[in-house]
Amino acid sequence: MSHLNKMIFGSFLALGTLVATSSYSWMGMWMGLEINLLSFIPLISTSKNMLPAESALKYFIAQVLASTILLLSIVVLSMKVFNLIESSFQSSLIFNTSLLLKMGAAPLHFWFPEVMEGLSWLNSMILLTWQKIAPMILLSYSSKTMMLLITSIISCMFVSGVMGQNHLSLRKIMAYSSINHIGWMIAATLYFEVVWMIYFLIYSVITLNIVIMLKKLNIFFMKQFTLMMNQEPTLKMFFILNFLSLGGLPPFLGFFPKWLTIQVMINESFYFLAIVMIVATLATLYFYMRITFSTLVLSMNSTLLTNDPPTYKFFITATNLVTLASLILSTLVFNLL
Structure with a gap:
């Protein structure tokens, strides 16, 4: 696909999200979601190999099923079959x-x-971040069915912690990590939308840093990760710190939105759900630690980054400084809120 076509479909992808989130009617929201879907399919389906085409088909089937269910809800509300x-x-x-x-x-x-599993890192980044915006905002617009959402939150915690343990594919590990963060974001959406916005922004920045480094080294599996990271010690250090931040480990910035979410849930007297989420997230944190420790323990002869242009080094350093804020910065922002 040419760069012009990618720009066109990328523009329609953003347009679909904006239409869905700014519409005054449920049908307008549905149309925005469909524009977003039909723009993302050409971006992920390429003719180079079969994996992206297979992923595009799976994504299309799942999204069409979700759109059909959404239309059914609109019909049920409009027909007023019951009282x-x-x-x-x-x-x-x-x-x-x-x-x-x-x-x-x-x-x-x-x-x-x-x-x-079948996407490039750029498309994975879009799926992990941008494609979450419209459903999350529409969820905050709709009437909350608490039992369903609490069940989904607990399921996100346990599914991500259990299913993410035995995978060697970094894309699947990032997917299960995203499922865990979806649970936290849904919990933030239930009570205070501003906390969701802070959570999503910080999650997106950390994920962007990790994806940039994995794309730079062309890494998709754990074996490649262990070999390549030991040859790039600067990226190795940044990746480990960002990965721990993504897991929500203090004193990194990734702990801050979880701290806010827990604080809001305690203020709303949801003590049991907060405890379950904290305990279940420890299982997810385990496979973050497993990956970082494997790179630290399995050391090899390494060389410094010498072949990269200065602009690339500056970008990596600048974006990572954002995610490596200490709890002192987090405390100051928390007090301001």
Whole structure:
């Protein structure tokens, strides 16, 4: 695909998200989601090999199923088959289910890791970040079906912690990591949308740093990761720090949005859910630590980065300084809020 076509489809991808999030009607939101879907399919399907085409087909089937369920919720609400209260509740239940399927939240996550496995790092970055914006914002617009969303949050915690343990593919590990963060973002959306915005922004910056480094070294599997990172000690250090930040380990910046989310949940007296989320996230943190320790322990002869242009080094250093803020900075921002 030429660069011009990529720019056109990328523009329509952004347009679809903007239409969905700024529409005044449910049908307008549905149209925006469809524009976003039909723009992303050509970006991920290339003729170079079969994996992107397979991922595009899986993504298309899952998203069409979610769109069909969304349309069903609109029909249920408009027909008023039951009385108004029952119709509104059932419509909200179906609508929220379709949004959970669209964003890849557990237990409707079956398509997400499989689609990630066939994508390039650039398309993976889009799927991990931008494609979450519209469903999350629409979820904040809709009536909250608390039991469904709490079940999804707990499922995200446990599914990501258990399923992410035995994978050697870094794309699948990033997918299960994203499922864990989806659970935290849904919890933030339930009570305070500003916390969700802070969480999503920080998550996107950290994920961007990690994807840039993996794309730079053309790494997709753990074996490649261990070999290449020991030859690039500067990137190795940055990657380890960003990965720990993505896991929410203090004193890195990734801990700050989780801290905010826990604080909001405690203020709303959701003590049990907060405890379950904290304990279940420890399993996810385990495979973050496993990857970072493997690179530290398996050391080889290494050379410094000498062949990269100064602009690349500056970009890597500058973007990583953002994610390596200490708890002192986090405390100052938290007090300002």
